[in-house]
Amino acid sequence: SGSALSTGDGEAMSAPVFGPEIVSFEPATGKEIWRAPVSDIDEAIKRARRAWPAWAAQPLSTRMELVRRFANEVRKDAEKLATMISRETGKPQWEAAAEVESVIAKVEVSIRAFAERTAQRRFDNAMQGTSAVRHKPHGVLAVLGPFNYPAHLPNAHIVPALIAGNAVIFKPSEKAPATGEMLQRCFNRAGITSAIMQFVCGGPEEGKQLVAHDGIDGVLFTGSANTGININRKLATRPDKIVALEMGGNNPVVLWDTPKLTDAAALIVRSAFSTAGQRCTAARRLIVKSSMYDSIVPELKSLADRLIFAEPFAEPAPFMGPVIDNAAADGLTESFLYLLSRGGKAIKHLVRPDENLPFLSPAIIDTTAMPDRPDVELFGPILQVIKVDDFDQAIAEANNTRFGLAASLIGGTPQEYNRFWANVRAGVINWNKGTIGPSHAAPVGGIGLSGNHRPTGYYAADYCAYPVSSGELDQPRALIGIGLRSGGE
Numbered sequence: 001s002g003s004a005l006s007t008g009d010g011e012a013m014s015a016p017v018f019g020p021e022i023v024s025f026e027p028a029t030g031k032e033i034w035r036a037p038v039s040d041i042d043e044a045i046k047r048a049r050r051a052w053p054a055w056a057a058q059p060l061s062t063r064m065e066l067v068r069r070f071a072n073e074v075r076k077d078a079e080k081l082a083t084m085i086s087r088e089t090g091k092p093q094w095e096a097a098a099e100v101e102s103v104i105a106k107v108e109v110s111i112r113a114f115a116e117r118t119a120q121r122r123f124d125n126a127m128q129g130t131s132a133v134r135h136k137p138h139g140v141l142a143v144l145g146p147f148n149y150p151a152h153l154p155n156a157h158i159v160p161a162l163i164a165g166n167a168v169i170f171k172p173s174e175k176a177p178a179t180g181e182m183l184q185r186c187f188n189r190a191g192i193t194s195a196i197m198q199f200v201c202g203g204p205e206e207g208k209q210l211v212a213h214d215g216i217d218g219v220l221f222t223g224s225a226n227t228g229i230n231i232n233r234k235l236a237t238r239p240d241k242i243v244a245l246e247m248g249g250n251n252p253v254v255l256w257d258t259p260k261l262t263d264a265a266a267l268i269v270r271s272a273f274s275t276a277g278q279r280c281t282a283a284r285r286l287i288v289k290s291s292m293y294d295s296i297v298p299e300l301k302s303l304a305d306r307l308i309f310a311e312p313f314a315e316p317a318p319f320m321g322p323v324i325d326n327a328a329a330d331g332l333t334e335s336f337l338y339l340l341s342r343g344g345k346a347i348k349h350l351v352r353p354d355e356n357l358p359f360l361s362p363a364i365i366d367t368t369a370m371p372d373r374p375d376v377e378l379f380g381p382i383l384q385v386i387k388v389d390d391f392d393q394a395i396a397e398a399n400n401t402r403f404g405l406a407a408s409l410i411g412g413t414p415q416e417y418n419r420f421w422a423n424v425r426a427g428v429i430n431w432n433k434g435t436i437g438p439s440h441a442a443p444v445g446g447i448g449l450s451g452n453h454r455p456t457g458y459y460a461a462d463y464c465a466y467p468v469s470s471g472e473l474d475q476p477r478a479l480i481g482i483g484l485r486s487g488g489e
């Protein structure tokens with residue numbers, strides 16, 4: 001492993017055929033950084049099923065202690081893990097370091113959430129005696145991860161699942177498997193065995209195998225809407241399996257009256273272009289009051305012109321790196337050209353300085369004149385701008401999507417924000433803030449094509465365990481008072 005592929009020709013990023021192996025490439029250079037054969041999914045599931053009952057029978061305090069040790073292991077390896085995230089995804093070093101902090105923070109948040117959302121509760125009732133509500137784990141859960149936050153997002157399913165007493169089979173994205181493997185080692189070093197928290201190497205095929213397997217009790221997924229819909233369809237006849245789907249968005253920002261143009265522009269640019277636009281909550285559509293258009297557009301353009309996009313370890317530090325691979329860069333370029341061909345007007349062109357590498361400049365395009373804008377998630381640094389005349393039109397435009405992940409109103413009055421909050425369909429709705437970076441201590445999820453009403457974040461505890469209600473007395477105690485024939489004693 002580790003052999004460098006040439007970066008000087010068109011073949012640079014296309015992997016030769018290696019048989020059943022997953023190969024991870026560094027987007028910024030095209031070099032191979034990791035490879036491994038795909039895992040035997042049947043065997044992985046057998047192992048997890050054998051190990052799970054003992055894990056579920058551990059006291060909760062033991063499982064909590066072990067995930068806390070995991071946080072310590074991540075802390076010890078923070079730099080190495082961040083470097084791997086940067087290499088494998090192309091995101092800047094400072095951003096990868098922040099991702100590692102989120103991995104660590106997730107542990108305490110999940111412990112609190114478990115206690116608050118799924119702890120045991122008892123209540124006494126004169127008629128029925130004591131009732132108790134306790135939660136049980138589902139069993140063996142498959143966690144399928146995306147490439148853009150290859151440590152933090154799968155971890156946001158894994159930690160709550162382990163606390164609740166599930167065994168986890170974790171299949172990271174085939175585009176970021178090395179990060180996934182490092183994460184798993186941290187769990188193992190903390191004392192959570194590789195049968196309880198099991199890394200499997202694979203791509204979509206192995207993902208499908210996991211989803212369809214009888215030995216899996218549920219699927220916790222973060223990725224694109226297409227894949228999520230596929231998973232949902234596969235499990236349509238399996239109501240016994242828990243399915244949590246965290247999918248993409250076509251997220252709107254509405255810009256209304258505000259004198260704070262510089263701040264507004266910074267919020268919009270950060271929302272649209274952080275992580276080279278590869279965030280589920282990234283702003284894709286700026287819906288702007290027509291009277292604000294001429295003042296905000298030059299601000300946005302000049303700020304976007306100044307953003308450094310470069311390899312993750314460059315000095316000075318870049319704002320953003322490349323997109324994940326050449327195929328993604330090709331697709332985004334095609335989409336940008338499509339928008340142009342259908343009446344879109346470029347405010348800032350999408351530029352790809354090197355045809356053999358997936359670096360893309362931030363791009364801004366006015367699509368007001370396009371009759372039917374495609375409602376798809378363009379997972380890259382492309383922001384559409386749409387001009388509207390009144391607030392009703394702004395809300396209608398914000399809702400002009402089947403997705404429903406994040407939405408922001410920048411500017412406007414409290415009354416306008418109330419209307420925005422009430423009428424815009426999304427799981428994250430902000431005011432005078434951007435769309436990205438929702439709080440760890442809040443539930444995070446979307447509606448429509450963005451999710452299946454099982455938000456992650458603070459509410460992940462809910463889908464990692466199911467409630468069992470128990471009526472309990474210390475002795476059997478009952479009389480049949482009504483409906484008995486007279487007789488007996």
Ligand code: NAD
Pocket residue numbers: 144145146147148149153171172173174202203204205206207208211222223224225226227228230231246247248249279280281377379405445446450
């Ligand atoms: P993806 O859907 O291509 O892949 C996600 C995972 O699913 C990978 O592990 C992949 O191997 C697996 N997979 C692919 N096809 C499968 C199938 N048919 N059956 C089972 N598993 C399959 O997603 P991606 O490109 O890695 O990630 C980017 C997407 O994730 C974007 O759409 C983004 O918006 C979304 N995302 C959502 C959230 C959220 O919290 N809502 C967070 C981050 C990313």
